[in-house]
Amino acid sequence: MGFVKYWLDVKSGLSLKDKQVFYIDDNESIEKIEIIDNDNRWEVIFYIKNITDDKEAIEITKEIMGNLQNVFSFHYNAVFGDLDLHSFCIKEQIQYILGGFVKLRSSIVVKDGVVKQIQQSLNDKDLTNKLNYNVYHKLYRESRKSDDPVSRFMFLYSILADLINGSQSKIDKYIKKVEPEVKLIKSTNPRYPDRFETEYTWLRNQVGHTNSESDFLKIRTEIKSKEDSFSSIVKKAIG
Incomplete structure (x- = not known):
């Protein structure tokens, strides 16, 4: 099993307890997604199956990563900055792109039910399509990015x-x-x-x-x- 790892500029949002695991229903390429918060620092790891092409794995995970950011923003007003590819291993050799993590500037401690809600939202195609393609949802997320x-x-x-x-x-x-x-x-x-x-x-x-x-x-x-x-x-x- 391979993996694709990202780190994310998170301006505000959720401070997760330990490691959180998410699953995508009926997805033949993604085994699971792990989000690890280490002292208010996130890394997001996609575990890959049935893919041997690096570009395909990165393309698929970036799309789901977008959905993940959108549902966190929709439910909890999480504010995200740049998304960066950290490393990946689809064949045999690990490829490192960037090192380190990005620290949360502010956070809300995770509450019971958050993981379940995000899990359900990731698998709600109507919601993810709306968040991806509705211009007002896009504008709303852009409005949240300003520091002022x-x-x-x-x-x-x-x-x-x-x-x-x-x-x-x-x-x-x-x-x-x-x-x-x-x-x-x-x-x-x-x-x-x-x-x-x-x-x-x-x-x-x-x-x-x-x-x-x-x-x-x-x-x-x-x-x-x-x-x-x-x-x-x-x-x-x-x-």
């Missing part, structure tokens, strides 16, 4: 605006439907002195329409505290 919370938030808001395809009042109507208890804040726009906006739209407008009274540090802190809840709203809109 304000940039991430504004990217997410633009995705929601495109999905709703309407004015900010329509966007707020959708937000209130998903989150009925959302905080409402009086608009600072002089054209709409009596209008109340959801806190998400208000924050978006504080960034988009700054003035001499804007406290950007405070706005940035508030955006960071609301990022997870707003991400969930956008994900629900994407479906």
Whole structure:
């Protein structure tokens, strides 16, 4: 049995307990997938069967690696950077491409049921196809890659605006439907002195329409505290 090993730039996501093993149903090429977290460092190993060609093994594992990243991102907002091939052994000699691991910059400790959920999602072809080909899921993952919370938030808001395809009042109507208890804040726009906006739209407008009274540090802190809840709203809109 051969193997293909990758290491992955993980900006945020899951801190796995020990070694986790995943299986792909009805796959004649992949025996199993191991993800090893050693002091918050990941390596991902595909165990190969029935393949003798290096390029074929790498092509197949890269596709599944993409699915793996997508389902972690979909379920747990994991953020991934570059994917690099570490080493492989399909015939007899091990080929080393890169050495070492990439350390997690931040993490959420794995919870019970995570492995089962990821396992089910990897074998859900409808879900993996949706995550691979739906443009909004792709945009959502791209929005998560920025290191700046304000940039991430504004990217997410633009995705929601495109999905709703309407004015900010329509966007707020959708937000209130998903989150009925959302905080409402009086608009600072002089054209709409009596209008109340959801806190998400208000924050978006504080960034988009700054003035001499804007406290950007405070706005940035508030955006960071609301990022997870707003991400969930956008994900629900994407479906």
